[in-house]
Amino acid sequence: MKIEQLIKSLTELEKLKTVERGLNVGNRKESSAEHSWSCLLIADVVLDFVNEPLDKLKVFEYLLYHDVVEVYAGDAKFNNPEEMKLKQEKEEKALEKISSFLPNSNRFQKIMAEYEHRKTRESEFAKAIDCIDSCVRNLNDEKASNKDGFTESLIRRKYEPHVSKFPITEELFETLMKRLVELEKV
Template sequence: MQQIIDFILELDKLKGVTRKTRPLGLDRAENSAEHSWQIAMLAASLAPYAAPGVDIQRVIAMLLVHDIGEIDTGDTIVYAEEGQAERKAAEQVAVTRIFGLLPAAQAAAFMALWQEFDDAVSADARFAHAADRAMPVLLNLANKGQSWRENGISHQRVVKRIGPPIKDGCPALWDYLEQRLAQASTQGFFGGDAD
């Protein structure tokens, strides 16, 4: 029991990891715990659009563990391209430490889910990735491009980074977002040069 309590209290630190996007109607950045909860709910809500055989409960579990390493590494905006291998290695060390607080069998199960999400090969992981990539986009669309404008992120850069995993994991969601992103471009929701 103490190992589980120690693990859960360690997870509380995820509430202190800030991201670049603001929650609707608030003047602060969202935190990674809020993000994880919201994308888990997004995936559960998108269940009717999942490919046959996708296990939504496994998807939700992946989404709840996928950012736990940020307790040690912090969050990096999804559009960052440099240093990706180093960030992934640091996150692997972090999740090994954090899941290691649990009894071995539970640690192994959570680590396997984290790794499956990271590999993005299974249908479950691809659906999870679609939800993970979509949520910041949905917030930016609702916030008139707040973090895109503040961080100089162009329309082309957004589409290049989030389009393929969303289209692969949940094509109906991409069909929805692609139109809205094009409209947002005409409304000036993006920053930076067209790259």
């Protein structure tokens, strides 16, 4: 392996810290890197409450890489139909670009394919955690309101298919949604 290829990979992937998401952290937008870290933390805590054996390392790999394509594709907000129309195409191009310089591109592509197609229970759990994280962030976002376009029905339509696959994530989601509605954040 060439050291220059490794440096290129590390400097490009580090750019995930600069990708803004739709939710706020204090007086600024959350970055995709912060979202990935938060997903890892939530997964680590919640895994103890899953009633089936899951490979923690696989869950962590999915969550670590699940939004890396946003380095080039950006974050698509699911309350914006125009962004969502372009999401798949932009992410596929970003995946190709990242794969072109990563020294471990075969492993990266395999992780991304398993996650995107929910080929494993671990990838299903990781997706459920991805959904839970956004609800937690929204709960903590003092600026969030039901005027942001993220309605309860939109969030349910987007997240329920994923969170419902595990009793703990389903219960967490329902409790979080109840609180978000009470606080008029959705």
